[in-house]
Amino acid sequence: MAFNGGGPKPESEASIEANRVGNVLNPCPQHPSNEISFLDKSRKMGVCSECVAMSSSNSSELIPLTQTISEVQEVLLNLEANMLDLLRERTGQLSENKNKIQVIEGDKISFLTDQ
Ligand SMILES: [Zn+2]
Numbered sequence: 001m002a003f004n005g006g007g008p009k010p011e012s013e014a015s016i017e018a019n020r021v022g023n024v025l026n027p028c029p030q031h032p033s034n035e036i037s038f039l040d041k042s043r044k045m046g047v048c049s050e051c052v053a054m055s056s057s058n059s060s061e062l063i064p065l066t067q068t069i070s071e072v073q074e075v076l077l078n079l080e081a082n083m084l085d086l087l088r089e090r091t092g093q094l095s096e097n098k099n100k101i102q103v104i105e106g107d108k109i110s111f112l113t114d115q
Pocket residue numbers: 028029030031034047048049050051052
C-alpha cells in the first residue's frame with residue numbers, strides 16, 4: 001500500500017493568498033479601505049492619500065512610504081557591508097591565530113623529541 005505523501009499540495013496556502021486579494025494590508029486608521037502610503041513625521045503615524053489631501057500638515061513632514069522603504073534598505077545594506085568587513089577581519093585574525101598555534105605545536109614537538 002502506497003503512502004499518500006506525494007499528492008498535490010494542500011490548498012490552504014493558495015486560499016490564504018486569494019483571501020488577501022482585495023483586502024488592504026496596511027489600512028489607514030481613519031480610512032480602513034485605503035492603504036497607508038505616507039508617513040507623517042510630525043505625528044509619527046502612517047497616513048493614506050485621502051488623509052494627505054485633508055491634512056493641514058506641512059508636506060515636507062510627509063514621506064512617501066516607498067522612499068522610506070528604500071532608505072531603510074540602504075541602512076540595511078550598509079549594515080550588511082559593515083558586518084561582512086567585520087567577519088573578514090575576524091576570519092583573518094582566526095587564521096593568524098591558527099598559524100601561531102601551529103608554530104607553538106611544532107616547537108613543542110621538537111622540544112619533546114629533543115629530550
Ligand atoms: Zn486616511
